[in-house]
Amino acid sequence: MSGLTHFDAQGNAHMVDVSDKPVTDRIATAEGQVKMAPETFALITEGRAKKGDVIGVARLAGIMGAKKTPELIPLCHPLPITKVTVDLTPDPDLPGLRITATVKTSGQTGVEMEALTAVSTAALTVYDMVKAVDKAMEIGGIRVLLKDGGKSGRFEAT
Amino acid sequence: MSGLTHFDAQGNAHMVDVSDKPVTDRIATAEGQVKMAPETFALITEGRAKKGDVIGVARLAGIMGAKKTPELIPLCHPLPITKVTVDLTPDPDLPGLRITATVKTSGQTGVEMEALTAVSTAALTVYDMVKAVDKAMEIGGIRVLLKDGGKSGRFEAT
Amino acid sequence: MSGLTHFDAQGNAHMVDVSDKPVTDRIATAEGQVKMAPETFALITEGRAKKGDVIGVARLAGIMGAKKTPELIPLCHPLPITKVTVDLTPDPDLPGLRITATVKTSGQTGVEMEALTAVSTAALTVYDMVKAVDKAMEIGGIRVLLKDGGKSGRFEAT
Amino acid sequence: MSGLTHFDAQGNAHMVDVSDKPVTDRIATAEGQVKMAPETFALITEGRAKKGDVIGVARLAGIMGAKKTPELIPLCHPLPITKVTVDLTPDPDLPGLRITATVKTSGQTGVEMEALTAVSTAALTVYDMVKAVDKAMEIGGIRVLLKDGGKSGRFEAT
Amino acid sequence: MSGLTHFDAQGNAHMVDVSDKPVTDRIATAEGQVKMAPETFALITEGRAKKGDVIGVARLAGIMGAKKTPELIPLCHPLPITKVTVDLTPDPDLPGLRITATVKTSGQTGVEMEALTAVSTAALTVYDMVKAVDKAMEIGGIRVLLKDGGKSGRFEAT
């Protein structure tokens, strides 16, 4: 197990030097979920057309959140991301919404933080829109599913 | 169960009118966690002094994240927050870090989204700083513990 | 006709001192439009359910744009806005979309810039989403319809 | 007429994948105008040296607005823009100010949104600086004059 | 000498709780300077009308910088500032530009960081605009001249 790359030999935080890394195509996918009461789940999914599109708003917030990653995460490099998709799928067994986000770039560092931030922002937005009826919702299961394109090779969650 | 306040009668998203609500003191506390491999947990907690202060960086990111809430969450009102604290506590049983955030304001709407965003940003920052050694970490258990000071009364998680 | 308040006696730009103005409830409404080819109009309005909700995305962008006003307009005061609504209505006679935005605050200065910025951002977002099929769209008619609540009294467009 | 690229086959909004498009030199020019009362026009143009440089402030706001495009327009890609110019020309026949903006980049997608956002922000800034004397000003005629450098070829407004 | 208020009893950074402090009118003034070669000074001051208004651009950047203070300074509270002025005065004895900024608010905490950030941003902008002819310029003398309106009383630099 190697060390913590975000600190130098003296333990001081820094933004890692990636200037010698080649520009390669990179992709990352992350997932997460928002668990809610069955009544809340029914309200969101049945009401999607008539009462307001919670999923549509959360999807857009997730896409815009991905672009804010280097502002939110202190040591993250700014990256010209070339694709973001965010999907929210109702799952009655949860009950709640399952969220996945995929981000691509051509750059010198990976985009897993962008994918995680997209998922996280979409989940927070679901909470915001539904909190008037259910304050006990829980956001969880946020993790990287896939990361590929860099020197450290392909990572797939097991 | 009432309706979704963030949509009007036609189902269109809007920023809810809070101009008739009184300005009151409001507080909210949220929590969450980052689960990691035991070796990763050891690296972070033992190395805190020498190898780099992951917890200190994540705490600061969480505080700054709370201030970014109205930029991230589309229908959130901007609020002059008057206090933010973020705590990250190592828990060997997880193993990982438990995160709590408390936010206060005097305003016309609550600060639970600010507390949730602080927790979420701190958790993402932990992932970013440690991902070179552990890509399989999982962020979860993000929920509101306490909300008080508004018309809807006190909420405490059970 | 009085002078330009955003400049001092020497002609230097400044952010006007509003600290002696009372905090009052303020409201402003602005409007604008996006004109497009008839085929484009048909594509947007017919396809709203199936092909993608241009209006829903633009509405959200307008609401979030209102919050960005003090970052965009150099001498604008930051304000805790308490309500934003943005409506986009298809008008086959234009043909195109008519946009209105209403913003409220309790503050020391008006919110007409926030309403104008909401309209303008929604219009730009419509252009962005539809430009692949129609680059000749034109944004226009952006003006203040109503402003009320401040010392200068009520303004209504004629 | 092709479809709406900003939505997938299910009609969900996404940030279009441009990772396979080549990096090419791109340019876009947009225009717009602010119409005002003759007295307002006289105040701005005569007073430019003595009473305050409305045009200079609006030009700078337009340039900075171009850089904010990916934050304002939800599905816009972030781009390293390499040039921005904004010109505001007094036109006594309008009467008012004519605005043009030109933006360049080397990238995988065009910069017409950046040029439109620059024009729009400059126009809003003119309104803000002059609104104390003329609330009835109207912003209009915002459109793309020229776009070149991408796969879809050169576009010139007729 | 009291302790460091931005850390709690365990030495952890936090945003200080100001929710019990009264809302009072607050003002702060800060100053600073940019020293440059005599030829550079001549170029800026002589060319102000013809060659470009360095001072006008820097003033606007300083005003906008004041609004960005809570984004830049991690533990700073967001505040609805009610006035910002930034002045840049050529001083042939320096030679260079002397900068002062004054900021006002009605709030629960002071605005000296906003005044310092305005001065600092204006100074950096001067450097940026002139660096093509003089890379050896030095920014210095940045300090608070006056702070008033809070519990800790009036401070004036000696």
Place this chain on the structure above:
Amino acid sequence: MSGLTHFDAQGNAHMVDVSDKPVTDRIATAEGQVKMAPETFALITEGRAKKGDVIGVARLAGIMGAKKTPELIPLCHPLPITKVTVDLTPDPDLPGLRITATVKTSGQTGVEMEALTAVSTAALTVYDMVKAVDKAMEIGGIRVLLKDGGKSGRFEAT
């Protein structure tokens, strides 16, 4: 001595066209300092472990400040920076903290503004964290030490 590149032939501000410049590896280092009373210096340096890590917070603020450069400096190009380090060293002879920042990129324009902004933001953050005990601190000596990698060649401060 050449002219002011940030203005065109008419003296209007613009963002310089760098689209024809080659993409090269660029580096810049800047420095600065915060002078304080001897008692303040003792408080910060002795208390580093127990009372709160002023230097750690300021370092992080400096790194994040570097990423905000194109938002703060009106005519600065956005750049994908590839490295940022910020060091703060206690100097008992000052007494105070000496700050240096180094920034790298592969791009079409230099990063000295990013390095200066990092130093400046770190210095302002030190002031913010310590101002409760010492309002008379002074920030100064902010200048470029090294710039290399562009057409204009290597610059080293004397």
